[in-house]
Each structure stands twice: as C-alpha cells, then as structure tokens.
Amino acid sequence: xxxxxxxxxxxxxxxxxxxxxxxxxxxxxxxxxxxxxxxxxxxxxxxxxxxxxxxxxxxxxxxxxxxxxxxxxxxxxxxxxxxxxxxxxxxxxxxxxxxxxxxxxxxxxxxxxxxxxxxxxxxxxxxxxxxxxxxxxxxxxxxxxxxxxxxxxxxxxxxxxxxxxxxxxxxxxxxxxxxxxxxxxxxxxxxxxxxxxxxxxxxxxxxxxxxxxxxxxxxxxxxxxxxxxxxxxxx
Amino acid sequence: xxxxxxxxxxxxxxxxxxxxxxxxxxxxxxxxxxxxxxxxxxxxxxxxxxxxxxxxxxxxxxxxxxxxxxxxxxxxxxxxxxxxxxxxxxxxxxxxxxxxxxxxxxxxxxxxxxxxxxxxxxxxxxxxxxxxxxxxxxxxxxxxxxxxxxxxxxxxxxxxxxxxxxxxxxxxxxxxxxxxxxxxxxxxxxxxxxxxxxxxxxxxxxxxxxxxxxxxxxxxxxxxxxxxxxxxxxx
DNA sequence: CAATATTTTTAGGCCAGCCTAAACTTTTGG
DNA sequence: CCAAAAGTTTAGGCTGGCCTAAAAATATTG
Numbered sequence: 420x421x422x423x424x425x426x427x428x429x430x431x432x433x434x435x436x437x438x439x440x441x442x443x444x445x446x447x448x449x450x451x452x453x454x455x456x457x458x459x460x461x462x463x464x465x466x467x468x469x470x471x472x473x474x475x476x477x478x479x480x481x482x483x484x485x486x487x488x489x490x491x492x493x494x495x496x497x498x499x500x501x502x503x504x505x506x507x508x509x510x511x512x513x514x515x516x517x518x519x520x521x522x523x524x525x526x527x528x529x530x531x532x533x534x535x536x537x538x539x540x541x542x543x544x545x546x547x548x549x550x551x552x553x554x555x556x557x558x559x560x561x562x563x564x565x566x567x568x569x570x571x572x573x574x575x576x577x578x579x580x581x582x583x584x585x586x587x588x589x590x591x592x593x594x595x596x597x598x599x600x601x602x603x604x605x606x607x608x609x610x611x612x613x614x615x616x617x618x619x620x621x622x623x624x625x626x627x628x629x630x631x632x633x634x635x636x637x638x639x640x641x642x643x644x645x646x647x648x649x650x651x652x653x654x
Numbered sequence: 655x656x657x658x659x660x661x662x663x664x665x666x667x668x669x670x671x672x673x674x675x676x677x678x679x680x681x682x683x684x685x686x687x688x689x690x691x692x693x694x695x696x697x698x699x700x701x702x703x704x705x706x707x708x709x710x711x712x713x714x715x716x717x718x719x720x721x722x723x724x725x726x727x728x729x730x731x732x733x734x735x736x737x738x739x740x741x742x743x744x745x746x747x748x749x750x751x752x753x754x755x756x757x758x759x760x761x762x763x764x765x766x767x768x769x770x771x772x773x774x775x776x777x778x779x780x781x782x783x784x785x786x787x788x789x790x791x792x793x794x795x796x797x798x799x800x801x802x803x804x805x806x807x808x809x810x811x812x813x814x815x816x817x818x819x820x821x822x823x824x825x826x827x828x829x830x831x832x833x834x835x836x837x838x839x840x841x842x843x844x845x846x847x848x849x850x851x852x853x854x855x856x857x858x859x860x861x862x863x864x865x866x867x868x869x870x871x872x873x874x875x876x877x878x879x880x881x882x883x884x885x886x887x888x889x
Numbered sequence: 890c891a892a893t894a895t896t897t898t899t900a901g902g903c904c905a906g907c908c909t910a911a912a913c914t915t916t917t918g919g
Numbered sequence: 920c921c922a923a924a925a926g927t928t929t930a931g932g933c934t935g936g937c938c939t940a941a942a943a944a945t946a947t948t949g
Contacts (some may be wrong), residue, residue, distance in 0.1 A: 430906085432905080432907095468906090468907070468908095469907080469908065469909080471907090471908075471909080471910095472907055472908075475906075475907085476906080479905095490914090491915065
C-alpha cells in the first residue's frame with residue numbers, strides 16, 4: 420500500500436510506531452500542537468517490545484523525518500509523521516466501522532480484526548468502504564475518523580463517566596480503550612456508544628462508580644468508568 | 655491468522671509457496687493425485703525470486719512435512735501441504751468474490767486486492783463473507799472455491815475457447831489467468847464468465863482465434879484464447 | 890558419448906526487526 | 920545533594936527471507 424503522506428513506503432512496524440506515538444501523545448484526538456512528547460518506555464510497553472528495540476526504530480523514523488527524537492527526552496511526530504499516523508488511524512477506524520455495519524461484527528470485536536487488516540488495504544478499498552458507509556465521522560467505539568483530507572472531526576464536549584455529578588445522566592459517546600477484556604465487560608453490561616447512563620449517588624459502600632443502564636444498576640470499577648465518555652446533553 | 659491444517663503457524667511467504675506449488679502442479683483444480691512435481695525454476699519464475707531462494711524455502715517446507723522435496727527432482731505437496739494450499743486458495747477466491755459482489759470491484763480488478771488481503775483475514779472474517787455471499791462455488795473469474803471442508807466443487811465439462819469447432823458457441827465458464835493486462839484486455843472486449851461466445855470460421859487471414867461476442871467480432875491472439883474456457887452447453 | 894547448456898545447490902552476505910546484557914543518563918527522595 | 924531507582928542507550932546476536940557467485944548435477948545434442 421502506498422502511504423501518500425510519506426515519500427518512501429513504510430513498513431508495517433514503522434506505521435505501527437507512528438500510530439502509537441500519536442495515540443500516546445494525544446489519544447488520536449487533538450492537534451499536533453497539543454501533543455506531548457512520548458517516552459521510550461511508554462512506547463515499549465504499548466508495543467509489547469523492549470525499550471532497546473524502540474530506540475532503534477525511533478532513530479530510523481527520525482532519519483526519515485517522521486519524528487523528532489532527542490535522546491532521553493522522548494519523541495514527537497513531525498508534520499509528515501502526523502499525517503502518516505492519521506492515515507493509519509483512518510484505515511483502522513474505517514475498517515472497524517465497516518466490519519460493524521456491513522458484516523455484523525459486535526462493536527467490541529472489531530478492533531482485533533482491524534488491526535490485522537489496516538496495513539493491507541489499498542486506497543481503492545478505503546475509498547469504497549468509506550463510500551459504502553457514507554463517510555462516517557466516528558467508529559463503533561465512538562472514536563473520531565479522520566476525513567480523507569486527514570482532518571479530525573470536531574467532537575462535542577464530553578466528560579468521563581466518572582466525572583458526572585450524582586443523579587446526572589448522559590449518553591455514552593465513546594469507549595476509549597482497546598483492551599479486549601475491558602471491551603467485553605462493558606459490552607456485556609450494555610455500556611456502548613449511544614446508550615444512556617445515569618450516575619447514582621456515591622458515598623457509601625465499596626469504592627467505585629455506581630451507574631444505572633436501563634433497568635440495571637452496576638458498581639463499575641473506577642478505572643473502567645474512566646474509559647467511558649459521555650456527551651454533555653444530560654437530562 | 656491460524657492455519658488450521660498446519661500444526662505451526664506459517665509465514666506469508668510459506669503460504670505463498672504452497673499456493674504456487676498447488677497452482678503449478680494442478681492449476682488449483684484437480685486432486686493431489688493428478689498433480690505433477692514442480693521444478694525449482696518454474697517456482698522461482700512464478701514467485702519472482704531466484705532459484706536459490708526457492709531451494710532454501712523448499713527445505714524448510716520439507717522439514718515441516720508440507721512438501722516432499724527431492725533435490726533435482728522437483729517438489730510435491732504432502733496431504734497436509736495440500737490442505738493448507740486449499741485454505742489459502744479459499745481465502746483468496748472468497749475475497750475476490752466479496753470484492754466483486756459487495757464492493758463493486760470489476761471482476762478483472764479483484765485479484766491484486768485479494769492478493770494483499772488473503773493472508774490477513776481471520777477465520778471469523780472468512781466465515782462472515784462466505785455467509786454473506788451464500789457460500790459461492792466459484793469466484794468472479796470462474797475459478798472454483800474450495801468449500802469450508804476444503805473440497806473442490808466439481809466442474810462441468812469445458813474446453814478452451816481455442817478448441818471450439820467452427821460455428822460452435824458456448825458460455826464462458828472461466829478466465830484462467832492472473833495477468834493483469836490480459837484480464838484488462840478480455841474485460842474490455844466483454845469476455846467474462848457468463849457471456850456467450852461463438853467461434854467463427856477460421857482459415858484465411860492473420861493467425862488467431864476469431865470469435866463473436868454479442869454484435870462484435872474479434873481476432874483474438876491464440877495465447878489469450880487459451881485462457882478462456884467455455885462450458886459444453888453449446889447451441 | 891562427450892561436450893556444452895541448463896538447472897540446481899552450496900556458501901557467504903544483507904537487511905529488517907526483534908532480543909539480552911551491560912553501560913550510561915536522568916530523576917527521585919531521604 | 921548524593922545514592923538508589925528508573926529510564927535509556929550501546930553493543931552484540933538471532934531469525935526470516937531474500938540476494939549473488941561459484942560449484943555440482945542433470946539434460947541435450949552433434
């Protein structure tokens with residue numbers, strides 16, 4: 420596949436590094452300006468690789484002028500690197516949306532399959548599924564899909580579920596994790612984009628976030644509640 | 655992706671070799687018994703790789719008991735290798751069919767995209783597109799698709815277009831090439847699976863196969879006419 | 890049937906991308 | 920402010936899959 424933003428075709432590993440740097444520096448949201456430098460360690464953890472391997476790759480990416488890398492000070496994407504990372508992200512999220520809407524995958528299942536496919540589709544394939552989907556702005560997790568021109572769609576204001584006030588309710592806008600087990604649990608509870616949740620009075624009992632989904636009430640571990648973003652349009 | 659037929663997960667290159675051995679020994683048609691040994695040279699030509707590289711790979715595949723390899727005598731698939739090759743072929747042809755029917759690719763365009771994707775889809779993906787398609791028995795080129803149980807569908811009798819008698823006609827059943835330029839030419843002429851062709855009187859004029867497609871008459875180079883198979887149900 | 894041509898194999902290298910171990914910063918906290 | 924902890928880099932290796940060059944085996948043909 421030809422990466423349009425890069426002069427030279429990139430390897431799968433290189434694309435993955437760029438995508439991860441983007442994710443770790445801005446969560447695949449927000450502009451290049453607001454992004455912060457990413458540490459070798461964090462990258463190594465995320466990529467399930469040793470820090471020494473990361474250093475090696477960062478040097479290569481720096482030579483290609485896809486990242487700015489200063490030893491011991493972390494790494495940032497260059498303008499070009501940012502474009503490439505957004506292309507990869509667009510592929511990934513379009514595939515997720517397509518698997519969900521065209522092939523009936525559950526929203527919690529799509530990530531792994533998209534991970535496999537994202538480096539292997541042509542621009543033609545991307546164009547066809549984008550068209551089939553009607554150029555969606557968000558994937559099944561509520562993550563924004565960069566446009567063909569690599570612009571991120573503006574997101575309405577939203578807060579983490581854990582930040583809601585007692586009694587407040589809102590609509591799930593985004594479930595911001597790729598952890599398969601976390602996704603499975605949330606999916607099982609019916610916590611998915613588009614669903615209404617209500618924050619229950621906190622205070623007594625076991626630590627955690629208490630929420631109501633439809634008729635059910637759950638005590639959600641706080642780290643999971645942090646992954647769920649709800650849009651402002653509360654009732 | 656897990657290859658079910660092989661004990662150990664195979665690399666992309668290994669799967670490609672197995673598929674090519676199958677194609678060269680039986681054309682992806684016919685049983686293991688009727689297949690003949692394939693030479694290192696032919697394999698090298700087909701894979702666009704040097705013979706020395708082929709030797710190296712064949713030794714690895716022989717160790718995995720996927721092929722029987724005897725130096726200087728060529729290579730044959732074992733029972734297991736044959737199964738793996740059929741799995742790869744099934745992936746490839748299902749993807750071709752899906753691209754054609756679900757995403758509107760032209761039948762002559764699907765090969766290249768399928769080549770990219772075939773090693774990167776899960777069994778779940780395969781199952782979903784097979785179901786969406788209604789478990790088709792042939793791909794858009796008319797090539798047989800192995801079933802989920804890896805059985806090749808029986809093919810009705812057919813002959814090469816070049817073998818038709820003067821005035822005989824028949825229906826195109828299969829266009830047996832992956833050459834992009836050949837596919838483009840045939841597609842442009844409207845010679846595709848399902849179309850009726852009539853053999854015109856030969857004899858005089860430039861060498862070649864003269865055919866009628868709809869209202870048009872063409873002089874087809876013989877090597878291209880050899881790629882086109884027509885089914886017996888002539889008029 | 891020998892001489893030449895072709896095919897195949899061996900031997901030695903290269904590159905990408907990962908690894909470990911050990912050396913070197915940089916940060917942290919008593 | 921200095922020692923220990925945490926993070927990072929260097930050096931050296933490994934594997935897969937490709938390469939070239941040269942040697943060996945087989946095939947062809949006069």
